Amino acid sequence: MSRESILLGRVRYSQDRELPGMLHARVLRSPYPHARIVRVDASAVPARAVALTPDDVRGLGVYGCQIQDQTVLALDRALHAGDPVAAVAAATPDEAEDALALIEVEYEELPAVSDLEEALAGSVLVHERIRISDNDAAYFGIRPEQGTNVCHRFRILHGDFEVGLEQADVVIEETFRTPAAQHAPMEPHACLARWEGGRLELWTGTHTPFNVRSDLARVFGLAEEDVRVVVPPMGGSFGAKTFVHLEALTAALARKAGRPVRCVLPRSEEWVTNNRHPALLTVKIGATADGTLVAKRVDSWIDTGAYADCGPGVAQKIGYSAVGPYRIPHVHVESRCVYTNRPPNGAFRGFGATQAAWASERAMDLLADRLGLDPLELRLRNVLRDGDVFCTGETVRDVHFAECLERAAAAIDWGQGRSGKGLCVLLKGMQTPSRAQIAVEAADGGGYTIRCATAELGQGSRRALTLVASELLGAPLSEISFPDPDTDIVPYDTRATSSRSTYMMGNALEEAVRELRKDGRRGVGEFRNSGGLDPDTGQGVASSHWHQGAAAAEVRVDEETGLVEVVRLHAAVYAGRVVNPPGAELQNEGSMIMGLGSALFEAVSFADGQVVNANLSDYQIPSIADIPDGLTHDLLTKPGAEVHGLGETALPPVPAAIGNALGSLGIQTTELPLMPETVLAAIDRRDGGGVR
Amino acid sequence: MRAAPEWLAPSSLEEALALLAERGDEALPLAGGTFLAALLNQRLIEPACLLSLARIAALGGIEGGEELRLGAMARHRDVELSPLVREGWPAVARAFGVVASPRVRNQATVGGVLADADYASDPPAMLCALGARAVARSAAGVREIPVEELITGYYETSLRPDELIVEVRVPRADRAVYRKFRTRSHEDRPCVAVAAARRGAETRVVVGAVAGRPQHFPELCRDGDAAEIGRRYADAIEPIADVRGSAAYRKRVIAVEVRRALEELAT
Ligand SMILES: Cc1cc2nc3c(=O)[nH]c(=O)nc-3n(C[C@H](O)[C@H](O)[C@H](O)COP(=O)(O)OP(=O)(O)OC[C@H]3O[C@@H](n4cnc5c(N)ncnc54)[C@H](O)[C@@H]3O)c2cc1C
Numbered sequence: 001m002s003r004e005s006i007l008l009g010r011v012r013y014s015q016d017r018e019l020p021g022m023l024h025a026r027v028l029r030s031p032y033p034h035a036r037i038v039r040v041d042a043s044a045v046p047a048r049a050v051a052l053t054p055d056d057v058r059g060l061g062v063y064g065c066q067i068q069d070q071t072v073l074a075l076d077r078a079l080h081a082g083d084p085v086a087a088v089a090a091a092t093p094d095e096a097e098d099a100l101a102l103i104e105v106e107y108e109e110l111p112a113v114s115d116l117e118e119a120l121a122g123s124v125l126v127h128e129r130i131r132i133s134d135n136d137a138a139y140f141g142i143r144p145e146q147g148t149n150v151c152h153r154f155r156i157l158h159g160d161f162e163v164g165l166e167q168a169d170v171v172i173e174e175t176f177r178t179p180a181a182q183h184a185p186m187e188p189h190a191c192l193a194r195w196e197g198g199r200l201e202l203w204t205g206t207h208t209p210f211n212v213r214s215d216l217a218r219v220f221g222l223a224e225e226d227v228r229v230v231v232p233p234m235g236g237s238f239g240a241k242t243f244v245h246l247e248a249l250t251a252a253l254a255r256k257a258g259r260p261v262r263c264v265l266p267r268s269e270e271w272v273t274n275n276r277h278p279a280l281l282t283v284k285i286g287a288t289a290d291g292t293l294v295a296k297r298v299d300s301w302i303d304t305g306a307y308a309d310c311g312p313g314v315a316q317k318i319g320y321s322a323v324g325p326y327r328i329p330h331v332h333v334e335s336r337c338v339y340t341n342r343p344p345n346g347a348f349r350g351f352g353a354t355q356a357a358w359a360s361e362r363a364m365d366l367l368a369d370r371l372g373l374d375p376l377e378l379r380l381r382n383v384l385r386d387g388d389v390f391c392t393g394e395t396v397r398d399v400h401f402a403e404c405l406e407r408a409a410a411a412i413d414w415g416q417g418r419s420g421k422g423l424c425v426l427l428k429g430m431q432t433p434s435r436a437q438i439a440v441e442a443a444d445g446g447g448y449t450i451r452c453a454t455a456e457l458g459q460g461s462r463r464a465l466t467l468v469a470s471e472l473l474g475a476p477l478s479e480i481s482f483p484d485p486d487t488d489i490v491p492y493d494t495r496a497t498s499s500r501s502t503y504m505m506g507n508a509l510e511e512a513v514r515e516l517r518k519d520g521r522r523g524v525g526e527f528r529n530s531g532g533l534d535p536d537t538g539q540g541v542a543s544s545h546w547h548q549g550a551a552a553a554e555v556r557v558d559e560e561t562g563l564v565e566v567v568r569l570h571a572a573v574y575a576g577r578v579v580n581p582p583g584a585e586l587q588n589e590g591s592m593i594m595g596l597g598s599a600l601f602e603a604v605s606f607a608d609g610q611v612v613n614a615n616l617s618d619y620q621i622p623s624i625a626d627i628p629d630g631l632t633h634d635l636l637t638k639p640g641a642e643v644h645g646l647g648e649t650a651l652p653p654v655p656a657a658i659g660n661a662l663g664s665l666g667i668q669t670t671e672l673p674l675m676p677e678t679v680l681a682a683i684d685r686r687d688g689g690g691v692r
Numbered sequence: 693m694r695a696a697p698e699w700l701a702p703s704s705l706e707e708a709l710a711l712l713a714e715r716g717d718e719a720l721p722l723a724g725g726t727f728l729a730a731l732l733n734q735r736l737i738e739p740a741c742l743l744s745l746a747r748i749a750a751l752g753g754i755e756g757g758e759e760l761r762l763g764a765m766a767r768h769r770d771v772e773l774s775p776l777v778r779e780g781w782p783a784v785a786r787a788f789g790v791v792a793s794p795r796v797r798n799q800a801t802v803g804g805v806l807a808d809a810d811y812a813s814d815p816p817a818m819l820c821a822l823g824a825r826a827v828a829r830s831a832a833g834v835r836e837i838p839v840e841e842l843i844t845g846y847y848e849t850s851l852r853p854d855e856l857i858v859e860v861r862v863p864r865a866d867r868a869v870y871r872k873f874r875t876r877s878h879e880d881r882p883c884v885a886v887a888a889a890r891r892g893a894e895t896r897v898v899v900g901a902v903a904g905r906p907q908h909f910p911e912l913c914r915d916g917d918a919a920e921i922g923r924r925y926a927d928a929i930e931p932i933a934d935v936r937g938s939a940a941y942r943k944r945v946i947a948v949e950v951r952r953a954l955e956e957l958a959t
Contacts, residue, residue, distance in 0.1 A: 094735075097735070268734075560948045561873065561944070561945050561948055561949075563873075563875070600876070601875070601876035601877065605935060612935075613935055617881075618935050619935075620876045620877040620879075620880055621877070622877060623793065623877050623878060623879040625793070625877070625878035625879055626877050626878050626879075675875055675876070675937075676875050676937075676941075677875070677937055677938060677941040680941065680944070
């Protein structure tokens, strides 16, 4: 996939794939956040269209990558405004949409859980029973609290928090919030399904072809080998296209129609399909007068919406990310994933690290302020260094947090006055444990073919792996082909998430090339990382290696309106060894720009349980005009080091760096985004003398 | 299943006006399409026919003199970049130049932005402050409508279905300023827009994007300093609340931005 083909519009994404006789699908969605479905009557839909109603799918299996809580359509209850209750396939998308209007649904509205507070009050249960999934994405010990809306609770116990707190001279306690955000990839969710001799075949943009395969096998009662998932390049994803979203519904329609069916979501439906988790974190942190951290407690709640998706995983990652890359002898974390009657929330570039860093790193600056210490000093005094023990009990190696911080600080002239400037340091784990396999084949006509499940979502994985292969094989790029991942052909891979592909697959590739040399025709390589955390103590190995970064921001504030201008923004990211320098730089820049949106104005808004800004005018993302002139970044490298994933690292530290820059002016905010109105309220608090 | 709208593309104004006289209720004029295309794609409107104005040469052009004449089909980008406008009506060039992105400005037209009467558009407040008039024509005749009276409320104008805006006439001012206050992306519409113009002893201040139509209070501008007038505008306006800001927040910004506009006008 060359840059030219992307720019010239020649790449065929999932939404462009076609098959002879194909029909187009549209989805009928619940208008209520919570309702009993009394009756669905599709008898008025003309015979040339195919309608799918709850009765068609009642007998099918339940799915969900971590918790089995999803049915192909809502059966007896619709659990969020936007929950699919029926679908139609017809000759054109417009015809399908016209047919939707002919389906009659009788609802009986039920009391709904609209936010975390209501969910925790527990008077309405979104799901009666919480069943853990057998999908391999549910590998980490899920701890549902039956009879409540908490579908997972992750805990870290390290030292004794209460004892640690007694040693503290200064304690800060504060609550921080992050709203839902939308990924807004250029290509919406899109999927094409066909049944062929009892086998299901899907062309779908997904980072997780093997997880999709096992969930669909479950839904349709098939052997996994009887489901084939092909992954065309995605027109962006940012995490939106992980696990099953449209696939089950499209496949069920295709089966009923007896013809291939394609479903491409209209833009507005993206906001009811997958968003970023809103989060509420309370941080209590104590230090001695010289700035040595002694104790930290984090209580975290994320709103996963009506279906868990990978929310339990996000809660786990938030759990340790919110401790931050610090040496703290006494730590207690309680991190929960909570159901509400909102659209489902799932993976979003950063996978919880943005919400975690916003809370953890804002709290660090409040602490520095109270101690009268330079925020950089406070961090450098406590940051993890090689050989230190993290709150999970693991000893960290090859860590460069201090260097990232120093580089970021220097980039905004930290030494020459700190007014209007802020910093944030970031620790993010990589999928652990996981397994990656890759095959290299000598093609008949000469050259080589790479067979691997790594999906191309615009991150440039194919290019990066092709470059590594070219070096290992001693063959020019033009002789190496890398077809779309196809679960019928490629060997197993956990998934293309958590910035792991270049690292994991790159390592597996070395073995594959060695094996190819022996075999002559085909070589398969495997790379595993091992570890994992005990869900009740948080002890173990969180990550086999760490994504590490820091951001520094300088702002100017219009104190009469609260408008924030980011003058300089710098990210320093540890890259180890860089495989594809232009690609690496683009990942950093893209992450920072996305971080700016989260920091300054992105938020999904709700009224009465409905998303009210489900279009790109009412929900804005940064444009080229929003990029500060002073947007710069560093890739820290070390000769001979491991490759470190770069897909996400520069995003999560951006909002907190900007929030801390405001904090340096006495403008203390706890809630994202930093809309001028929010900032003006903080200025009022400061000037009213009521600043905490 | 709807049928695709009938496509009418007259090449003369007379022909267009005759078509409108005949089918005014079902024929929808299409200029740059930046507003209409979104509605059509989402099927929020399903017009029986579209009357494209693209081939009517008489609707184009930008001319100067005592007054500035902007053809209804002049694009925002043309207004923004026209040396004539920049020289004689720099605040007009600015108000059109801060709309959305170059992509939108290359397409959006002068007639379209007035006829769609979106409360959060930039040019209307500036045109009001300068006392501009829209020239509306129908098969029955011509009339001039002050922009202030053209936009009557949210997406509502005083145009009749058989009328087209053919041009906008903008008088000169001694000095004029346009300030666009955004709360989100730089490509966003304004949260609060302030246009101010001075002609001799008269000062006009118009606030846009805060209510159904541009807000103008001549009696509040007669005396007092900039800060005082800003406060009066904030008191007089009942702002709306939307994704760009609450009503209370808008009131505060109105006071600040009106004051700043008047200070800028005085320099
Ligand atoms: C992404 C985006 C961002 C935007 N941001 C801004 C912004 O920041 N500031 C801002 O001011 N605006 C903004 N706009 C609005 C944009 O400027 C208007 O959509 C545009 O001016 C409409 O002009 P048009 O020529 O495209 O109109 P069309 O879409 O063709 O028509 C609009 C309406 O006017 C009618 N009409 C058009 N011409 C005539 C005529 N001569 N006589 C009678 N009726 C007519 C049509 O029938 C229709 O009802 C934005 C639009 C988009 C799509």
